[in-house]
Amino acid sequence: MNRKLRMGMVGGGSDAFIGAIHRLAAFMDNQIELVCGCFSVHPEVSQASGKLYYLPADRVYDTYQEMFEKEAKLPEGDRMDFVTIVTPNFAHYDPAVMALDHGFHVVIDKPITLTLEQAVSLKEKLDETGLLLALTHVYAGYPAVKEAKERFRRGDFGEIRKVIVEYPQGWLSAKLEDTGNKQASWRTDPKRSGKAGCMGDIGTHAHHLAEYITGLKTTQISADLTAFIPGRQLDDDGTAMLRFNNGAKGVLIASQIAAGEENAVKIRVYGEKGGIEWAQQEPNTLWVKWTDKPTEMVRTGLGYMSDIAKHNTRTPGGHPEGYLEAFANIYRNFSLTLRARMNGEEPQPEWLDFPDVEDGIRGMQFIDKVVEAGYDDSKKWVDF
Amino acid sequence: MNRKLRMGMVGGGSDAFIGAIHRLAAFMDNQIELVCGCFSVHPEVSQASGKLYYLPADRVYDTYQEMFEKEAKLPEGDRMDFVTIVTPNFAHYDPAVMALDHGFHVVIDKPITLTLEQAVSLKEKLDETGLLLALTHVYAGYPAVKEAKERFRRGDFGEIRKVIVEYPQGWLSAKLEDTGNKQASWRTDPKRSGKAGCMGDIGTHAHHLAEYITGLKTTQISADLTAFIPGRQLDDDGTAMLRFNNGAKGVLIASQIAAGEENAVKIRVYGEKGGIEWAQQEPNTLWVKWTDKPTEMVRTGLGYMSDIAKHNTRTPGGHPEGYLEAFANIYRNFSLTLRARMNGEEPQPEWLDFPDVEDGIRGMQFIDKVVEAGYDDSKKWVDF
Amino acid sequence: MNRKLRMGMVGGGSDAFIGAIHRLAAFMDNQIELVCGCFSVHPEVSQASGKLYYLPADRVYDTYQEMFEKEAKLPEGDRMDFVTIVTPNFAHYDPAVMALDHGFHVVIDKPITLTLEQAVSLKEKLDETGLLLALTHVYAGYPAVKEAKERFRRGDFGEIRKVIVEYPQGWLSAKLEDTGNKQASWRTDPKRSGKAGCMGDIGTHAHHLAEYITGLKTTQISADLTAFIPGRQLDDDGTAMLRFNNGAKGVLIASQIAAGEENAVKIRVYGEKGGIEWAQQEPNTLWVKWTDKPTEMVRTGLGYMSDIAKHNTRTPGGHPEGYLEAFANIYRNFSLTLRARMNGEEPQPEWLDFPDVEDGIRGMQFIDKVVEAGYDDSKKWVDF
Amino acid sequence: MNRKLRMGMVGGGSDAFIGAIHRLAAFMDNQIELVCGCFSVHPEVSQASGKLYYLPADRVYDTYQEMFEKEAKLPEGDRMDFVTIVTPNFAHYDPAVMALDHGFHVVIDKPITLTLEQAVSLKEKLDETGLLLALTHVYAGYPAVKEAKERFRRGDFGEIRKVIVEYPQGWLSAKLEDTGNKQASWRTDPKRSGKAGCMGDIGTHAHHLAEYITGLKTTQISADLTAFIPGRQLDDDGTAMLRFNNGAKGVLIASQIAAGEENAVKIRVYGEKGGIEWAQQEPNTLWVKWTDKPTEMVRTGLGYMSDIAKHNTRTPGGHPEGYLEAFANIYRNFSLTLRARMNGEEPQPEWLDFPDVEDGIRGMQFIDKVVEAGYDDSKKWVDF
Structure with a gap:
């Protein structure tokens, strides 16, 4: 073809x-x-x-x-x-x-x-x-995120202990849905958006990112959700404490009333020997931390990156890629897989690295559980 | 005198x-x-x-x-x-x-x-x-922290909605207390350290910083505490969700197993119109964020700082002060107050700005509450 | 059409x-x-x-x-x-x-x-x-660069006094041209690259960026060029002092032996009342500095940006764009202009904002002058 | 004693x-x-x-x-x-x-x-x-600067090729000396300040820092000095191109009209295999760059630092030291040496690491040469 x-x-x-x-x-x-x-x-x-x-x-x-x-x-x-x-x-x-x-x-x-x-x-x-179905969890498309995942997969840091993932935005600090803003309007409307607001719109991204990088599964969740703007029908802020299947602990913070924030997705994961930090607004840098040697500034496009990161990179070091390229990585891997399928060939393993319906189900479970946990002051932990 | x-x-x-x-x-x-x-x-x-x-x-x-x-x-x-x-x-x-x-x-x-x-x-x-008694909650001694407090006090950002305070360290990622390390030894020993480990040692700092800057009081706390190192008797990691007296929500993260972190105290506070971010490892910068204009890099030592920040600064802009100067601010304010008292004079209001026994009691309450909340899976919220 | x-x-x-x-x-x-x-x-x-x-x-x-x-x-x-x-x-x-x-x-x-x-x-x-001809001086395609240009154009900072532009790379720190590397091979070969190496390849970018943002013209240049790698035929490093037509002074640093650097294009321009700083590796931030108020972190995609920056931006704030989008801006403006021409319409002024043959001639003059100045120890200033 | x-x-x-x-x-x-x-x-x-x-x-x-x-x-x-x-x-x-x-x-x-x-x-x-005489070239007192010096001394990066040192300030952007400002008044007065303004006040610091870290000696200098403010008698801005005794090239930028800058001392030094970057406003970080592996964030107070850096550090990692501690290191080394001398003992080698009269003479030579070079358009290089 x-x-x-x-x-x-x-x-x-x-x-x-x-x-x-x-x-x-x-x-x-x-x-x-x-x-x-x-x-x-x-x-x-x-x-x-x-x-x-x-x-x-x-x-x-x-x-x-x-x-x-x-x-x-x-x-x-x-x-x-x-x-x-x-x-x-x-x-x-x-x-x-x-x-x-x-x-x-x-x-x-x-x-x-x-x-x-x-x-x-x-x-x-x-x-x-x-x-085939591809789900555009864009943050999993960044090469530095894939590098982080790879390093945990191969065991660089030992067992994972702590995950801190956050997604603060400030754009819903005022009641924008009353001003005719189309994006705000449907995202704060339960009929069009679903049972969660902030947690559905961006909390799902944060949760996906955490499970994608760590390879862990959330087993229990405790949460506190809030709609700060009077009259708003869905949560515009929330914090969740997480427990993972290996005993690791986590915290997930998502907010759309973090006034002054743009789209500050950030994740930190700590293992026994070190950990990683990645912030989406400066996406070409992966900070790699160690207990016994200097923090490393790992950069996309450089020769030492792993194969999976290189496969998802278009430019050499110092030529920054961004959100659109991360998004395009999902389309590219999807299209490589689809083309192989249409040609009756076996896709290469790295082509299959795009979010799919399983990630979608996981996201919907997250929404269900975080909403269940988020408004019930009598129940501390909801099983996931 | x-x-x-x-x-x-x-x-x-x-x-x-x-x-x-x-x-x-x-x-x-x-x-x-x-x-x-x-x-x-x-x-x-x-x-x-x-x-x-x-x-x-x-x-x-x-x-x-x-x-x-x-x-x-x-x-x-x-x-x-x-x-x-x-x-x-x-x-x-x-x-x-x-x-x-x-x-x-x-x-x-x-x-x-x-x-x-x-x-x-x-x-x-x-x-x-x-x-007189002064308690050395050093992070409240930084001029940029005092600037942050002042700006919330005078209402720059409207009502506070969200507080994120964190204190990750990595130095207890291994069982240092078994190696003869004196600091690790007493800090992980309930007899010498008290009922909390990480939360007593550094969680109290984070909690103090949050209440100091915001002027709010915690009213409820939910927590999950962990001792990740086998055999360790006290928590070395924890997350707490907080509720404040004005309806604001918060999250407090403290860890001593965040492998590769030094002493990364950081706080973000968001109000209706904007907010602040301060990170102790680069302490001379206060980030001030707005919903409708550029984030400002507010710097100690510059002419536009408030009087309280200036009173607690020794060097001009660009000549960085650090941890020791923040610590010295507590001693200086304490000694100015004490000298006034010994001279039978009234101390100036800014001299009284040092942590005292009330902050100490508040800290002990925090330890009690976070420990009560942190190990009980059946009770979501503990009143503060 | x-x-x-x-x-x-x-x-x-x-x-x-x-x-x-x-x-x-x-x-x-x-x-x-x-x-x-x-x-x-x-x-x-x-x-x-x-x-x-x-x-x-x-x-x-x-x-x-x-x-x-x-x-x-x-x-x-x-x-x-x-x-x-x-x-x-x-x-x-x-x-x-x-x-x-x-x-x-x-x-x-x-x-x-x-x-x-x-x-x-x-x-x-x-x-x-x-x-029509478009020349792909990509760094002029970044929205934050256009914002900087616009702010000087409208006079925010008063008369320009000082320009510092730099472009350090490290990729030619070893004699890569002897290893079969295709890029290194032609770029260090005078027959294929021209009379300058580093100054032709990246110095031209730096010079273009400086004149683009400031609207000034270089009038005199003094330089010191070096080929650090034995046997290399063209300069791999150089510094130039610049004088501009309004009396401003400048310095241009370009290097391909700045070991460990990726593609660290950076420019700072200072006027009477303030100035700007932009670094290509974090391209969505324009630092705006003032003598009397806090430095501002001006960010692409936000509502306060000027029209010319908005025209050259595809994503909202916090969704980082990069090198490819900057490059695409040149293609987009060129294609908008070309389409208008083909349709017999007048292109809008902002569509004409792409580098053209005049910029190309200016670049070739820069190469001529910097090479003339760069090896002659007896002549301090070469007129431009 | x-x-x-x-x-x-x-x-x-x-x-x-x-x-x-x-x-x-x-x-x-x-x-x-x-x-x-x-x-x-x-x-x-x-x-x-x-x-x-x-x-x-x-x-x-x-x-x-x-x-x-x-x-x-x-x-x-x-x-x-x-x-x-x-x-x-x-x-x-x-x-x-x-x-x-x-x-x-x-x-x-x-x-x-x-x-x-x-x-x-x-x-x-x-x-x-x-x-004994100690000269307070404070920037040489920072532990991260001493770490940089040590790493070049022991040959981590191979032969040095390029040095970029800069010291931009903005505080003399207006004619402050006419407003009664005491600091501005004497520093812009040749009778009290000497033959250089900006270059004497801060250019000497930059030059000292470059020679201190690299261990190289400047052999030739070319410069362009300016007094931008009408009526100002001494330079308030300048750029110098430098040549060093091992063949390395350098550039030194000093300015007091870099509007909006505080005290932004910064140095980068590149050798054959990598290099360093240090910025005084965030002084506890030394960036170490390599051609073939990730940039390292080397931090004062951590266990991997060299002995000379540790000797000049008072606090553990993540407890930032600043300008006053760097200054105090000069006093401490001077006093350790003096005390040993007074006790008839041999000072330890690391105690002797404070600037002395030789550094002072070197600084005065720099002032002489940069002024000689800086106003003479007919002579490109002045021997140092």
Whole structure:
């Protein structure tokens, strides 16, 4: 198969945030082209957006249902290979299932669905169809994060004891959802966002990052969630204490009222002999700490990095990569795997390193558990 | 009174850690001189230390009891004015009480006593004698910390919503107490250290810093404490979730098994309009964050600092001060207050800004509560 | 014109460095597609590369001459719109002139040509044909750099007094050109690189950045160039003192033997009232300094940024952009301008903000002058 | 000799800057006591200052001449051991010579004298009397600087190739000397400051630091000096290119019009295999860079530091030391050496590590040469 992979899109009109990110990430590596889309529930917005993306009018659809049906009938050489779903959470599950039913692979933004039940059901559909799904937990896409994971995997630091993961933002410090801000509006609305606000939107990222790097599983959680803004229906701040399956302890802090913070994802993990620190806003540096020698400033793009980090790096040392490249790593690994599958070949192990439906289910469990723990003052620990 | 204040010392032999710090801090400003001491339970160590400190042999005592008795009988122009107690926790209370009974003011290292009861009793003794006590919660001595406190006090950021305070160290990642390390030995021994290990040694600092800067009081605490090193009798790691009297939420992380960390005290406090971040290892910078304008790098020694910060700064901008100067600020404010008292004058308000017995009681309450909460999986919140 | 712009490429085979960067940058925004190329002087490498880029075999050419001739004969709806030239310096001029002669716009890597004469001649050809040329001085593509330029332009800091620009790298600390390293080999070879080594490769970037941000022109230069590695034919290190047309003074440091440095481009500019600092390895932060108030951490993606910075930013605050996005900004502005021209419309002023042939000539003058000054111990200042 | 060393002081009244620094540094370690002084040319200021320093009135003198004469006649057990001279530059030489003539050792602030001739003459006097002199080049007192020196001395990085040392300040961005500012007034006055302004005040520090760490000697200098503020008589900004005796190249940047900078001393030195970076405003970190492995964050107070760094450190890792402790290291090494001399013992090698008259002469040569080079556009290199 000597052609680019063909992507369709649900959501992602020209006024949307995350849809634009997905396109930048998908196109960068010249492996994927956009061939069709239903970019909005408003047909005129969808058509206008499609035009901006240089699509022919007949590949821009009024509904996703129409898209899946018509695309499925196109000849193999024309129709899309996979669909990217970038709608608000409540509108993930239905198009995903329909896409799978029509034979299309799926890329989907996190959290994977509105409820845990939907996530489990989506996994069954994937098992049934044998199709691929990638979930864009972008922070796991950074090469320095993969380096951290690799170093714990190979045992550099001994047994893990302590995990501190945090995700402070400040953008919801005021009641932005009352000002017409589209992002704030749906993210604070339980009907569209689900049972968690801050914890669903960004707590899931922090939790995924912690389990991804450490390879551990959370077994118990204790939490305190708050909606600081009067009238806000979902949590805008929370802290959780975590216990892991190896006996390690953790703390997860997520906030959208940390006034003045941008998007300060940060994780520290400590083992017996040392540990790591990584902060997303300066993503090309991994701090590696030791009990008996100097802290090392491990940098992406340099010769000493592990193979998995190198595979996910595009530029040499000192030429900083960022959020879009981390996002693109998910698309690239997904597309390498998909292409191998379409060619009847075995994907290389490092290509399989993208978040999938299992991560999605794990995220929905996290949301369920943190919400259960977060408002009940009588129960200290919730089993995970 | 035109002379330096005269200090005696209990503990602080030439092989001790914190005693050396107290002397550096006390002498720097040329306001205090060492006139006597009982530097060790071993008389020969005490004498040898006294010689190194250029004391005459007859002012170096074998026991603190002997010291207080003999010094009290010296003429007013010769005898010490106050005593600094820098022994392990279990040996704070008795000499402090005896010093007060003999008319000597007291400086004491934290935590103030071995138990909350002792702390309360010590306060009664202070009330009774009308003497002064300073507690060396050093982190409250930094000018940037005082600047932070001032900015919250005057309302720059609106109501406080979230406090994140952390104190990770890595020095107890191995079982150092089995290697003959004197510091590790007493700090992990409940008889000498008290009911908490990590939380008593450094958690108290973190808690003090949080309440000092915010002016808030903790009302409820939930915690998870761990002793990661097999055979260690006291906690070497812990996380606590906090609730404050204004409705703010907090998290306190303290660890001595955060392998590779030095002494990474850090606090972030967020209000409605912005917040602050301060990290002790780069102590001359206070980060001030805003929802609507750039983060500011507020620096000690510069003209725009508030009066309270300036009062606690010795050098101009860009000439970094550190831990010893923060420590010296406590001694300086204590000695300014004491000198005023001895001169029958009213101390200026900024001189009174040093931790005292109330902070000590608060610290012992914190230890009690965090230990109560930290091992009980059945009770989520402990009232403070 | 509702289609992507069509790009051809000279150089940029699958084993090349800068060609890959150009493609990533060009494709990201979905405005440009690759339609043809001559990717190597070795036809088999060119064909293999073209296949990897999903080109049909008949649009992959053995020579650039063949490419320009054949593409020029294709119907308007098929043939390329512009060519990107990413060969070593000595092979810039000829294909650029031939492209222009056949009616193709040009994107070219820096330095623009091998000699100043070629650069001047290229400008004449551009004037004659009326076609567009973009020069990829990538560091001018960063939004924080544009913000810095804007703030000096509008006079925030008063008259500029001092400029410190530096570009240390360490990758040529050993004689890499003897090890078969392709990048090192041509860059240290006067026949392929030109009369300067380090100063041509990276000194030109530093000089461009300084003049771009300040809006000043260098009038005099004094320099000391060195080839530290025995047998190396071109400078691998140098310092230059600069004088500017408004009386400001500057210093430019470029090195490829700064062992342990990655790609540490940094610039500081001081005016009467304050100044800026920007370091490329953490590119989303612009430090803004003042004589009388705190240093500000100005961050890309935030609401207070100027319009020109916002126009060149793709992600919200805290979602770091990097080198590829800076590079892509040049392609995007070039393509916006080109599209407007092709549509007979007036480009918006901010679209014209990409380096062009004038910057290229300025760069070649810098190379001439710094080399003239850099080896002559008898002449202190060379007029610029 | 079991007593503190006795210090007298010339200059350093209660309104002076550097005198206060000297006292803080001298007293901290409990090795030195102030016994007398002539703190001002105004007798009443001198007396008032002496009272603040708790001196008896009869040890506070109206003139330094009177002080040296009267102190010399006091019994050995009472009179001062050494004098610290902290007057403006023009008033260094005469009291220093007179002190030596009366048998007193000397500590003196930099630059050592007003002219090179005076410095040479002072050395002759020292040789003649056999007394000690310490020069307070404070930046050489930092433990991380000593660690850097040690690592180059033992050859970790191979031959040194490049040195970049800089000292930007912004405090003279406006014409402060016209506002009654005492510090600005004498430092910009050739009669009191000498032939250089910025280069004498802070350029000498930068030059000393470069030669101290590298162990190299400057052999040639090229410079461009400027007085940016109209009417200012001495340079307030300058850049110098340096050549060293081993063939290394360097650049020295000093400025007092770098608006918004505090006291940003920074040095980078590169050898064949790696190098170091140290910035005074975060002085406890030494960055160690390598061509083939991660940059290391080497930190004062940690176990892996070399003996010379440990000898000059008072606190454990993570308890930051600063400017005053660096200053105190000079006093401590001077006093250890002096005490050994007074006891007829051989000082340990590490005690001798304080700047002395040779460093002072070197500094005066630097001033002479940089001024000679800095205003002559016809001569590129001045031999050093």
